[in-house]
Amino acid sequence: MYIRRRRGWEIPESAATPEGLYFSRRELMGAGAMLAAASLAGPAAAQRVSDLPDPSAGLYPAARNPRYTLDRPVTPEAKSSTVNNYYEFSYGKNVAPSMSRFERRPWLVKIDGLVDNPQELGIDDLLKKVQLEERLYRHRCVEAWSMAVPWTGFAMKELVALAGPKAGAKYVRMETFLSPKVASNQRDFRYPWPYVEGLTLAEATNELAFLVTGVYGKPAPGQFGAPLRLVTPWKYGFKSIKGIVRFSFTDKQPLSFWEEVQGAEYGFWANVNPKVPHPRWSQASEEDIATGNRRPTELFNGYGEYVAGLYAGREAEKIWF
């Protein structure tokens, strides 16, 4: 007989949303069937949410939006899924092996601050309210490497519309989950966990700002920031916060994680610019992680036609790093 035990990832019943209830029912159903198979593999095999089918799997692949084209090949998944940056789990580049405790469900997203519709909803409920599409985007890390990824997600302006920002809201502050049991580097007191990033409301509603749930035509694996991460392709990669659990609308410019750690090197704006070197290296060119070839870096990572207008008149601010 299957006896239900409380596991680390479970939320208190009082916090259960429709999604939470759905998922625990599903887990019970799935676990019964799995237990038979698990008797060969050992009982631990039945205890992983990640062994269950992803409840959003049927939404993939989403139709590709042809508006966003690449000037280079898509980076093979074997490369882009093994060269990652996710400091909560690893300070190295092969992050996936350090994510064995990470689960993509249940996943609650909170929307709060200066909004008409503060709410907390499960990721699968959120996915019912938005339109998923695939976009091919270039990605440029501040460490001068780059790749090109077929992301699946929805325009961030859809989430802003759900929130209904009040007139005073000027910024969106985003926060990653905090769970040192799952992400062991969150015990490292040298860093100000949880990871935080922010955009102006104008940036968040720019058509390029994309909230990503999938990659390569399927739900994203954990190392890509599943089940919800930001992608802002005209900015350095550290702005693309992973594992988001909270969007707070505010009138104050958020202090982002890397800005707090090392403000002289990583600023709030972080727009890609080949002419403004990082204090410790040049940004004039970048290395393609798939081929090892270098190519010249482009202003706004080549997305100036979409975003340059956001910064008109702000040249005096440090909008480049």
Ligand SMILES: Nc1nc2c(c(=O)[nH]1)N[C@H]1C(S)=C(S)[C@@H](COP(=O)(O)O)O[C@H]1N2
């Ligand atoms: N929560 C969180 N988000 C994060 C990071 C991180 O360490 N933690 N790293 C950032 C950096 S520096 C980059 S370059 C991108 C990397 O995304 P990728 O692994 O999908 O290529 O994620 C960004 N988002």
Ligand SMILES: [Mo]
């Ligand atoms: Mo990065």
